[in-house]
Amino acid sequence: EAQVTQNPRYLITVTGKKLTVTCSQNMNHEYMSWYRQDPGLGLRQIYYSMNVEVTDKGDVPEGYKVSRKEKRNFPLILESPSPNQTSLYFCASSQGTGIGIAEAFFGQGTRLTVV
């Protein structure tokens, strides 16, 4: 089954404690991306990756890091989480084509609370 898998689904952590949210896709997609969703703000892009070792900042990259060492995995790293990073996070992947990104497949989300 084609899917994007995020872990964990729920996480409560304390300010400053480094954490990683994993994302894995089994569709051999080139394009992967992280979004955060906050009430009234829609989905805002954090980072995206066009392929292995190719990543770039989205609209709200501050406080986050990513890496793309393998095509299937795109972890999101919070080196020193703060309460304003409390949010619902989504990973997505898509086939990148020469005419633009095709439909994106989303993970089920990670609800992060930083206290």
Added chain:
Amino acid sequence: SQQGEEDPQALSIQEGENATMNCSYKTSINNLQWYRQNSGRGLVHLILIRSNEREKHSGRLRVTLDTSKKSSSLLITASRAADTASYFCATVSFTGFQKLVFGTGTRLLVSP
């Protein structure tokens, strides 16, 4: 950022009625996509319309695109209670195809 704006923010209708949601965006696009999100869950792709297309259908969904007005609409016909969800438009920039940028969404409530 190149973010779409959906209108209305919330829509409440009865089963069997049609629901229309609008999306406006700011810059030239390569394609525009509509997604659905059930409460707190991942987004599901509904339909993609390319910049050179004006209308597209998929089952009870009809999407239009007017690039001169930088706007799109999603029509759900004969709505059902199961259509209750949030709907988002997302644009792919013509110049920066790496970015799939989402709007703020329309919350649709369909009452039985």
